[in-house]
Structures are given as structure tokens and as C-alpha cells.
Amino acid sequence: MTVRTMPTKDEYFAELRKVPALALPSVAYFLIGYGIFLASTMAAVAGQVPMWASCLINGFALYLLFTPMHESLHGSVSSNQFVNDMFGRIPLLFQIPAAPLEVARWIHLAHHANTTSSDDPDNFMHHGAWWVLPFRWANFDVFYLVKFFQDDSNATKRLRPAVYMYAIVFLIIVAGFVVNGLALELFILWFLPSRIGLGLIGFFFVFVPHFPADISARQDKYQASTTRIGWEWVLTPFLAYHNYHLIHHLYPNVPFYNYIKIWQLRYEEITANNPSIQKGFALRPEGR
Numbered sequence: 001m002t003v004r005t006m007p008t009k010d011e012y013f014a015e016l017r018k019v020p021a022l023a024l025p026s027v028a029y030f031l032i033g034y035g036i037f038l039a040s041t042m043a044a045v046a047g048q049v050p051m052w053a054s055c056l057i058n059g060f061a062l063y064l065l066f067t068p069m070h071e072s073l074h075g076s077v078s079s080n081q082f083v084n085d086m087f088g089r090i091p092l093l094f095q096i097p098a099a100p101l102e103v104a105r106w107i108h109l110a111h112h113a114n115t116t117s118s119d120d121p122d123n124f125m126h127h128g129a130w131w132v133l134p135f136r137w138a139n140f141d142v143f144y145l146v147k148f149f150q151d152d153s154n155a156t157k158r159l160r161p162a163v164y165m166y167a168i169v170f171l172i173i174v175a176g177f178v179v180n181g182l183a184l185e186l187f188i189l190w191f192l193p194s195r196i197g198l199g200l201i202g203f204f205f206v207f208v209p210h211f212p213a214d215i216s217a218r219q220d221k222y223q224a225s226t227t228r229i230g231w232e233w234v235l236t237p238f239l240a241y242h243n244y245h246l247i248h249h250l251y252p253n254v255p256f257y258n259y260i261k262i263w264q265l266r267y268e269e270i271t272a273n274n275p276s277i278q279k280g281f282a283l284r285p286e287g288r
Contacts, residue, residue, distance in 0.1 A: 009265065012265060013262070013265055013266070016254065016258040016261055016262055016265070017251060017253070017254050017258075017262075019075060019076050019077075019078070019079045019253065019255065020078070020079065020255070021078060021079055021080065022077070022078050022080075022083065023071065023076060023077050023078065023255050023257070025255070025256070025257040026067065026068045026071045026072075026076070026077045026087060026255070026256075027068070027077075027087070029064050029065070029067040029068050029240065030065065030067075030068040030087055030090075030091065032064055033061045033062070033063075033064035033065035033067075033068075033091070034061070034065065036057060036058075036060070036061040036064070037057075037058050037061035037062065037065075037094070037193075040054045040057040040058050040061065041054060041058060041189050044185075044188075044189055045185065045189075051185075051188045051189070052188070054188070054189055055188050055189065055192050055193055055196070056193075056196065057193075058189055058190070058193035058196075058197075059192070059193040059194075059195075059196025059197045059199075059200070060196070060197070060200070061193070061197070062091075062094055062095055062193055062194060062196070062197030062198075063196075063197045063200040063201060063204075065091035065094065065095065065197075066091070066095070066197070066201045066205065066240075067240040067256065068087045068088070068091055069087070069088045069091040069092050069095065069104070070108075070205075071087070071088075071255065071256060072084050072085060072086075072087045072088025072089075072101065073088060073101070073104060073105045073108050073109075074252050074253050075253060076253055076254065076255045076256070085101055088101045088104070088105075089101045092104060094190070094194070095141075095194060095197060095198065096141040096144075096194075096198075097166065097170045097173075098141075098145065098163065098166050098167045098170050099141065099144070099145065099148075099163065099166065100159065100162045100163065100166055102159050102162065103144075103145075103148055103159055103162075103163060104144075106148070106155060106156070106159065107121050107144050107147065107148065112249065112252055114216075114217075114218075115210070115216060115217035115221070115224045115225065115249060116210050116213045116214075116215065116216045116217060116224045117216035117217065117218055118216075120216075121144065121147050122140075122206050122210075123213075124136055124140075124143055125137055125140060125202050125206045125207055126206075126207060126210060126211075126212075126213035127213065133207070134199060134203075136202065137198065137199045137201075137202025137203050137206070137207065138195040138196070138198050138199035138202065139195065139198065140198055140201075140202050140206075141198060145163075148163070174186065204238075204239060204242070205239075205242055205245075208226075208278075208283065209225055209226050209228075209242060209243075209245035209246075210224065210225055210226065210245075211226070211278075211283055211284065211285070212284065212285075212288060214288075215276075217249065221249065221250070222246065222270070222273040222274060222275040222276065223274070223275070223276045224249070224276070225245050225246045225248070225249040225276065226245055226246060226275075226276040226277065226278050226285055227243070227244050227245065227246045227247070227263065227275055227276070227277055227278070228243035228244070228245075228277075228278040228279075228280075229277055229278070229279055229280075230279055230280040231280055231281065232260070236260070240256055241256045241257055241259040241260060242256070242259075244259040244260055244263050246263075246270070246275055246276070247259040247260075247262050247263055250270075276288065
């Protein structure tokens with residue numbers, strides 16, 4: 001008779017960090033996001049729902065598609081690179097169509113390397129007048145592209161031809177909609193929803209989990225990103241486990257659905273380092 005032994009803590013941790021052949025939770029967000037977007041758009045075109053309602057629904061759908069796209073940036077959707085990247089490229093076409101996945105990956109990894117420091121490319125979404133920040137969240141793709149073209153490194157120079165190609169194809173597609181009398185539908189059912197989706201992403205995935213963004217990861221990585229305790233039954237699916245955003249910054253390539261398990265597994269080690277904790281729906285972390 002074979003006796004099964006329990007894995008050690010380190011073995012279990014290694015298992016949680018492992019990228020599967022295909023992360024089904026990422027696929028679920030992908031299918032749900034696109035399912036909602038396509039159903040809503042077809043219903044609006046058929047006159048079954050008001051255009052304004054479909055605009056809001058599509059914005060939420062594009063917000064959901066951020067999860068597989070973001071996981072793809074970290075190589076966490078699939079151990080197969082082609083499959084992994086496709087789950088990033090396809091959502092990105094609807095969110096930021098003028099940017100290849102490689103550009104999004106370049107700027108996002110710069111955020112991880114410089115979290116909440118003066119070199120963080122996300123800094124503009126953390127600091128500013130209350131009435132300016134929502135505009136920045138909803139249009140962070142524009143700020144990112146400006147940042148990309150301001151950078152003169154070899155990495156960005158290699159990517160620029162791809163950006164030009166994406167931009168040309170995007171403009172041709174837009175021109176096609178306009179020529180066929182579908183400019184209003186494109187504006188209401190895609191462009192405005194893309195701003196809503198990016199606004200939600202900027203607020204819930206950038207601003208909130210790093211608030212108040214006054215301590216950089218270089219100073220204290222446990223204070224630069226937060227963990228939100230409470231209301232997990234609502235916040236975990238809505239935030240795709242990024243209510244435990246600190247875990248993502250400690251272990252960036254871990255599949256998102258394992259964040260809470262890692263928090264529990266390494267609880268003593270993490271809490272010994274005084275992590276930044278937000279309770280329930282509070283914005284400001286305790287003691288800050």
C-alpha cells in the first residue's frame with residue numbers, strides 16, 4: 001500500500017507558485033468578459049437594450065478582461081508562451097488597441113521594479129487633485145504611450161515599429177466604421193466603454209492597492225502595496241484576488257487565484273514585516 005505524505009510548507013509554496021498548462025480562472029474571466037461584451041453589443045445594435053446601458057455594461061466587461069491580460073504580462077496564464085501571450089493580446093486589442101502586449105509588459109514591469117517611487121510610471125495615477133485623478137485613470141493608456149515614446153532605450157526603440165503598425169491598423173479599422181456609418185456605435189459601444197474600463201482598472205488595481213503611495217518599495221516593500229482584509233466574498237471575485245495585492249508584488253508570477261493561499265501559508269513571515277493593511281472598504285491603511 002502506497003503511503004501518501006503531506007507536502008512540506010516549502011513544497012506547497014512551490015506548488016502554489018507554479019504556472020499551469022492553462023490557468024482556468026484566467027480563462028473564465030476571459031470568457032465572461034468577452035461574453036458580456038459581445039452579448040451587450042449585439043443587444044444594443046438590435047435595439048433590445050438602450051445604447052447607454054450597453055455602454056456601461058461593456059465598460060464593466062473590459063474591466064473584467066484586465067485580469068487575463070494582466071496575468072499574461074507576468075506569464076501566469078499558461079506555461080506555453082504563445083498561449084499565455086494570446087490571452088493578453090486579445091483583451092489588449094479592445095482596451096488599448098494601439099499598443100502591442102510587449103509595450104504593456106515593458107511599462108508594467110517598470111512599475112514592479114519601481115513601485116510608488118519617483119520612477120514608477122504609475123505615479124501620475126496616485127498623486128494629483130481629486131478632480132484630475134479620475135481623468136488620468138480613464139486615460140492612462142495615453143500617458144503610457146507618451147512615457148513609452150519619451151524613453152530612448154534600446155528596448156523601446158525595438159518596439160516602436162510594432163506600435164506604428166498597430167496604430168495604422170487601428171486607424172484603418174476606425175475609418176472603416178466611420179465610412180460605413182457606424183461612428184456613433186463605435187463611440188458609444190467601444191470608445192466610451194474603454195474609458196470606463198480603464199477608469200475602473202486605474203482606480204481598483206492601481207490607486208487603491210497602493211494608497212497613499214507615500215512609501216516606495218525600495219523603502220519598505222511591505223508598506224508600498226496593501227492587503228485588504230474583510231468582505232472577501234464580494235471583493236475577491238470583483239478584484240480578482242487583488243484585495244491581496246501585496247502578495248502579487250512579493251511574488252509577481254504567482255497565478256492570481258493563489259494569493260490568499262500564499263497569504264495564509266506565509267502569514268507569520270509576512271505579518272512580522274508590518275504589512276500595510278486596509279480593512280473592509282476603508283481606503284486608508286491602518287496606522288497611515
